[in-house]
Amino acid sequence: MPPTDSPTGLDPALAAQRLRDEGPNELGISQRRTLRDMAWDVVTEPMFLLLLGAGAIYLAMGDAHEALILLGFVVIIMAITVLQERRTDNALNALRDLSSPRALALRGGTLVRIAGRDVVREDLLMIAEGDRIPADGTLLQAHELAANESMLTGESEPVAKQPADKVFAGTLVVSGQGLLQVTAVGRHTELGRIGQSLDTIALQASPLREEMARLTRRLVAIGLSLCALLVALFWALRGDWLQAVLAGITLAMGVLPQELPVIMIIFLALAARRLAAQQVLTRRLNAIETLGQTTVLCVDKTGTLTQNRMAVAALCIAGQELDVQNLPAAADGSALPDAFHELLEYAVLASEIEPHDPMEQAFHRMAADHLVDTEHLHPAWSLAREYELSPQLLAMSHLWRDGTSAHDTVATKGAPEAVADLCHLPDAERAAVSAQAARLADRGLRVLGVAKARHRTQDTWPDAQHDFDFEWLGLVALADPLRPEVPQAVALCRQAGIRVVMITGDHPRTARAIAAQAGIANDRVITGDELAQMSPQELANQVQQVSVFARIKPHQKLALVEALKAQGEVVAMTGDGVNDAPALKAAHIGIAMGQRGTDVAREAAALVLLHDDFAAIVPAIHRGRQTFANLRQAMVYTLAVHVPIIGLALLPVLFGLPLVLAPLHIAFLELVIDPACSIVFEAEEGAADLMQQPPRAANEPLLSARHILLSVLQGSVVTAAVVGLYAWLLGQPAHAATASTAAFVVLVAANAALILPSRSSQTSWRSLWAGLTPVSLWVAGGTLAALAAITTVPWLANAFRFVPLSPLHWLMALLAGLLLTVVFAANKRWLRPKAPALRPSPA
Numbered sequence: 001m002p003p004t005d006s007p008t009g010l011d012p013a014l015a016a017q018r019l020r021d022e023g024p025n026e027l028g029i030s031q032r033r034t035l036r037d038m039a040w041d042v043v044t045e046p047m048f049l050l051l052l053g054a055g056a057i058y059l060a061m062g063d064a065h066e067a068l069i070l071l072g073f074v075v076i077i078m079a080i081t082v083l084q085e086r087r088t089d090n091a092l093n094a095l096r097d098l099s100s101p102r103a104l105a106l107r108g109g110t111l112v113r114i115a116g117r118d119v120v121r122e123d124l125l126m127i128a129e130g131d132r133i134p135a136d137g138t139l140l141q142a143h144e145l146a147a148n149e150s151m152l153t154g155e156s157e158p159v160a161k162q163p164a165d166k167v168f169a170g171t172l173v174v175s176g177q178g179l180l181q182v183t184a185v186g187r188h189t190e191l192g193r194i195g196q197s198l199d200t201i202a203l204q205a206s207p208l209r210e211e212m213a214r215l216t217r218r219l220v221a222i223g224l225s226l227c228a229l230l231v232a233l234f235w236a237l238r239g240d241w242l243q244a245v246l247a248g249i250t251l252a253m254g255v256l257p258q259e260l261p262v263i264m265i266i267f268l269a270l271a272a273r274r275l276a277a278q279q280v281l282t283r284r285l286n287a288i289e290t291l292g293q294t295t296v297l298c299v300d301k302t303g304t305l306t307q308n309r310m311a312v313a314a315l316c317i318a319g320q321e322l323d324v325q326n327l328p329a330a331a332d333g334s335a336l337p338d339a340f341h342e343l344l345e346y347a348v349l350a351s352e353i354e355p356h357d358p359m360e361q362a363f364h365r366m367a368a369d370h371l372v373d374t375e376h377l378h379p380a381w382s383l384a385r386e387y388e389l390s391p392q393l394l395a396m397s398h399l400w401r402d403g404t405s406a407h408d409t410v411a412t413k414g415a416p417e418a419v420a421d422l423c424h425l426p427d428a429e430r431a432a433v434s435a436q437a438a439r440l441a442d443r444g445l446r447v448l449g450v451a452k453a454r455h456r457t458q459d460t461w462p463d464a465q466h467d468f469d470f471e472w473l474g475l476v477a478l479a480d481p482l483r484p485e486v487p488q489a490v491a492l493c494r495q496a497g498i499r500v501v502m503i504t505g506d507h508p509r510t511a512r513a514i515a516a517q518a519g520i521a522n523d524r525v526i527t528g529d530e531l532a533q534m535s536p537q538e539l540a541n542q543v544q545q546v547s548v549f550a551r552i553k554p555h556q557k558l559a560l561v562e563a564l565k566a567q568g569e570v571v572a573m574t575g576d577g578v579n580d581a582p583a584l585k586a587a588h589i590g591i592a593m594g595q596r597g598t599d600v601a602r603e604a605a606a607l608v609l610l611h612d613d614f615a616a617i618v619p620a621i622h623r624g625r626q627t628f629a630n631l632r633q634a635m636v637y638t639l640a641v642h643v644p645i646i647g648l649a650l651l652p653v654l655f656g657l658p659l660v661l662a663p664l665h666i667a668f669l670e671l672v673i674d675p676a677c678s679i680v681f682e683a684e685e686g687a688a689d690l691m692q693q694p695p696r697a698a699n700e701p702l703l704s705a706r707h708i709l710l711s712v713l714q715g716s717v718v719t720a721a722v723v724g725l726y727a728w729l730l731g732q733p734a735h736a737a738t739a740s741t742a743a744f745v746v747l748v749a750a751n752a753a754l755i756l757p758s759r760s761s762q763t764s765w766r767s768l769w770a771g772l773t774p775v776s777l778w779v780a781g782g783t784l785a786a787l788a789a790i791t792t793v794p795w796l797a798n799a800f801r802f803v804p805l806s807p808l809h810w811l812m813a814l815l816a817g818l819l820l821t822v823v824f825a826a827n828k829r830w831l832r833p834k835a836p837a838l839r840p841s842p843a
Contacts, residue, residue, distance in 0.1 A: 009106030009124040024117040025135055025185040103134045106179075121182055127167075128177040128356065135169045136189040137180035144386065145176035208264065208289045211702055216260055226646065234653050263634055267682050271627040279594075279610040280620045287589050287606035291624020293570040294498055294589065295695050297617065298561065301504035301511060302358075302446075303593065304574050304614050305518050306480040310358040312366045313445050315340045316436055316475040324366070325479065336370040343474045345376035346452050349411035350398055353383065359446065359478055384408060387465045391553040394418040394505075395449075397465050401457065410453035410468050415507070415551070416475060419449030422465055423472040437475060441509030444517065445477040482517045485615040490519040492618045497694040501564075503549045503557055511550035521547040528552045531559070539563045557583040570698055572617070575605070591617065618691075625693075626686040629760070632702055634681035636711050637758040639703075641751045643715020644722055645669065648747070651723050658736045660726060660743055664800060668790070669748070683775045684759050710831050714758075717823050718750040725816065741791050741802040742813045748787045749817025752780050757824040784814070 010018075105114050106124040116134035119125065124140070127133060133147070139161055146158040149171045158174045161167060167180055169189040186192055227248040234244035268289070272282035282288060302308055315322045317339055328335050336344070348367045351360035371377050378400065385399040395414025402409070412419060416437040420430050437447045453468040455461070462468060490500050500520050504511050508525045515522035526542060528551040534542065543563045552560070557575070561583045564571045573580075573587035581604035584590030592605035593612045602608050609616050648660045687693075703711075722743050729739035755776065788810065790796045797804045805813065 008109040010108075010120070010122055012107045015105075015107055015118075015120050015123065018120040018122075019118060022120065023186060025119045026117050104128075104131075119182060119185055121185060123182040125180050125182060126177070127173050127180060129173055129175050131173045133167050133169055133171050133173065133180075135182045135186075136184040137167055137182045139163050139165050139167060139178050139180050141179040143177050145178040146174050148172040148174050208286065208702060212260055212264055215703065226650065230650060230653060237653065237656070260635065260638065263638065264631065267627055267631045267634070270682055271623055275607075275620055275623055278616060278619055278623075279613065280616050281594065281608040281610055282606070283602070283608060284606040288624050288627055290570065290588050290606075291572075291621050292628045293695050293698050293700075294572045294621055294624075296499050296501055296564050296569045296571050297493060298501045298503050298557075298564070298571060298573045298583075298587070299614065300574055300576070300580075301502055301506055301514055302480060303576065303612055305482060305486050305502065305514060307483055308358050308480060308612070310362040310446070310478045310480050312344075312362050312476060313479040314440060314475075314477040315343055316440070316477070317343055317473070319432065319436065321436075327370075340474075341371065341374060341376050342452075343450055343476065344371060346411040346473055347413055347448070347450050347476050349378070349400060349409065350396065350413035350450065358480070359448070362478055363476075378402070381409075385461050387412075389414065391555065393422075393465060394551075395422060395465060397468070399455065399461060406457055407454045408457050410455055410470070411450075412453070412465065412468075412470060413448050413450045413476070416447055416449035419451050419470075420472065422468070423451050423470045425472055429472070433472075433475070437507065438509050440475065440477040441507040442513055443477075444482075444510060444513035445479055446510055447507055448476050448478070450474060450476055482514060483614060485613075487517070487519045489615040489618045492691060493621075494519070496621065496691040498621070499547060501543075501547045501549070501560075503552050503560060505552055506550055508548075508550040511548050515548045524548070525550050528556050531556055536563075540567060543567065554580065555582075558586055561586045568698070570695065572621075574609075574614075574617075576612075580604075622691055625690050625696075626684075628696070628702075629686050629690065630681050630684050632707065633684070633758050633760060635703055636707050636714075637681065637754060639708065639711035640714040640718075640754060640758070641669070643712060644718040644747060644750075647716075647719035647723060648743075651719075652726075655727070657727065657730060658740070660722075660740050662801065665744060668786075668800075669751070671786075680755060680773075680776045680779050681759065683773050685773075687760055706831055710827065713827050713831070714754060714824055717820060717827065718747065718754070721750065721816065721820060722747045725813075735803055737801065737803040738805070741797070741805055742809065744802065745787060745791055745805070745810060745813035746817040748783065749814045750820045751817075752783050753818045753821040754824055755780065756821055757828050 103114050103116050103119050103123075104126040105112055105119065106126065111126065116132075119135045123135075125134070125137065127145075139145070140163060142161050142163050142165070145161040147161055147167055149159050149168060161176075161178065166183075167178075168191065169185075170191040184190075184192075231244045231248040234248075238244070268285045271288050272285060275282050275288075299305060311325065313323070313325050315324060320339070322337065322340055324336070344363070344367055347363045348371075351357070351363050355361050355364060367377060381400045381402050383398055384401045387397040387399075389396040393414075395412050395418040397410055397412040400409045400411070412422060416433055417430075420433050425433065433449070437449075440447045450473045451470040452473055453470045455468060493500050500518075502511060502515050502518075502520055504514075506514075508527055512522045512525050515525075524546050525548045526546050528549075531539065531549065531552070539559070540563055543560060544567055549556075549560060557573075557580065561571055561573055565586070565588070570589075571587045572589040572591055573583050574591045574593070575581070575584045576593040580592075584592060584604040589607060590605035591607045591609060592602045594602070594608045594610035607620065645661065645666065651657075652659050725746055726739050726743040729742055730736060732739075759776070790800050791802050792804050792807075792810055794804050
């Protein structure tokens with residue numbers, strides 16, 4: 001093992017070689033399905049069992065030719081289904097890999113962010129509050145580090161860690177930071193030995209899935225009843241029990257809705273892949289369906305609405321204000337007036353030595369520009385004690401020891417009112433500080449108070465910051481510019497009927513200024529202290545009217561989310577810290593920041609913004625609405641094309657006509673329906689005004705009574721046209737096979753034509769052709785080409801028991817099917833819903 005004081009970590013080449021030799025840092029419990037597993041799932045599907053049953057009946061009837069053709073269709077449909085399953089599985093696997101824990105590794109002297117699976121033995125990893133530890137290791141450094149090891153021990157209390165202590169994969173860092181050297185990865189970790197799995201992305205139980213399951217059960221019950229009725233009728237009227245069973249299998253194949261769950265999982269998985277391409281990671285697929293219902297979007301200010309690139313903007317001492325934004329850098333302090341040196345000095349002392357917080361980084365940068373060659377920087381001092389920020393006191397203090405003096409130096413920074421309270425300022429001075437902080441906050445600046453204290457050097461220190469005798473130094477104001485894309489994104493949310501609510505720990509005036517710049521309603525701001533005094537009823541009333549909450553403590557975020565949910569709102573919530581996790585989990589859609597967010601926040605969230613870009617939320621909501629709309633249209637189409645199949649299986653028996661459809665024909669239709677739904681409808685771009693519509697209601701079903709009625713109506717039109725044409729042709733001096741061939745051409749052409757009006761909910765005639773995608777044209781063209789082949793090429797037509805049609809008759813039958821588009825469009829216009837009124841949203 002290399003020496004523990006090595007500052008460079010593993011050589012990148014050695015790390016890559018070790019990853020190849022020893023394998024990735026995974027538990028070895030594969031969540032990926034093999035091709036054999038997928039094929040087995042397909043074989044056990046009812047549709048394929050019915051096809052095999054039909055083939056067995058044909059063999060029993062002595063028709064080996066028909067049985068072999070059916071077997072060929074079994075292979076083709078199985079291959080297509082497996083490919084679809086493979087595509088979906090690959091999408092889920094890619095998302096699962098993206099959502100795995102990350103690690104900050106020291107390699108070749110450089111800190112690099114890598115996937116948890118790429119961690120290798122002897123890697124040096126930096127860990128901090130909110131991280132999930134990716135591998136077992138030994139701590140080389142620990143600074144107030146504590147870990148939650150409940151997933152291994154069952155004990156929920158955090159475990160304090162010191163240098164040389166062991167830490168374990170899968171546990172959570174709840175406070176502090178440290179440096180560890182990896183000793184075991186993957187299956188060799190404690191977690192690997194237990195055999196648990198850390199992370200899955202699967203289709204969780206959701207209202208949409210439950211609705212789909214209910215619809216499937218009902219259709220199966222209806223289908224089985226109709227099949228039993230058909231078999232009984234056929235046997236009673238015609239007496240051939242094998243033919244009766246075959247007719248029943250044909251009907252069952254046409255009725256069973258095996259496409260519905262397949263279409264849903266494909267739509268959601270591909271939508272997740274499209275979101276990932278937009279730098280939005282979907283950790284829970286059911287969040288996609290909820291996105292379109294979002295009515296309230298709760299956002300933090302810093303880093304979400306603003307750029308999170310803090311810079312010191314002003315320093316204030318005793319009423320004197322210095323604008324430092326355009327101050328030239330001078331390491332000897334000559335550019336910065338001497339009176340402000342001490343204020344900046346103590347702002348740095350009250351910050352971490354190697355800070356991650358943007359505000360503390362800004363203090364260090366300014367000190368490097370202005371205090372390097374002065375006596376106000378103290379690299380030799382040692383940090384003896386930290387007093388952390390808490391909900392009770394919005395200030396933090398550092399106690400420093402120089403090794404020679406009889407007194408320790410204490411530096412504090414925090415909310416101006418909190419630091420003023422620590423200094424016990426008289427009322428007049430406190431009012432002056434508040435007024436000055438208010439003026440700075442009105443400019444959208446983040447304002448902190450800074451103070452100092454002296455404490456006699458000893459082995460013990462006070463338990464609380466209030467026990468020090470602090471002296472007020474002044475105010476530091478920092479600028480964090482609004483992201484340029486935020487105002488437009490907020491305006492788009494407002495157009496879509498989504499209210500944006502800002503929840504921040506900043507000063508109320510700062511929050512109001514940023515809200516005004518972003519376009520968020522800011523006529524009133526509620527603070528955390530005011531929130532704490534409200535009754536549940538008062539809180540419920542206020543959250544409906546107020547869109548800016550300032551000085552909010554972490555636990556109050558959860559209260560706000562719960563209050564909004566209680567009002568019937570569908571809440572999306574952004575967050576990045578450990579303390580945000582409860583609110584992220586409680587919200588209908590938790591949205592974590594991918595770059596500055598902790599692993600705890602990422603795991604509690606349903607979506608992760610990989611680039612911390614607020615504007616990415618708007619296209620994510622659009623994608624959620626679009627996916628739901630496309631899925632709805634696909635389901636309407638799927639149900640509609642099953643209606644004529646049922647009609648063509650039942651009506652000829654009832655009217656004593658020769659059967660039109662056989663299992664072979666149903667198998668061909670399956671090859672038309674599945675691609676149309678999973679490829680054509682998923683690729684549709686949706687209505688242009690999708691984000692000008694109000695959010696759909698939380699209780700709105702995927703398929704309403706109107707949608708089901710439309711499906712039945714469209715399918716009945718096709719049934720009437722096909723059965724009517726078939727009966728008419730049977731009365732002409734033509735062979736029955738010719739009539740069934742022409743009827744089949746009309747059926748397939750009508751199903752292809754039905755795609756046009758079913759692509760969207762628009763009812764205008766122009767919408768039939770508007771926005772046709774290349775995918776739609778390829779699927780329609782491929783379908784008609786396959787139809788032409790099996791109804792005009794003699795040897796293929798014979799295999800399907802068709803009579804080859806002449807070009808004229810084929811074109812006439814095709815035209816008859818395509819002309820039904822006019823009827824389909826008229827039905828849609830007749831059943832179109834009333835336009836919903838957009839719920840007013842605060843400006």
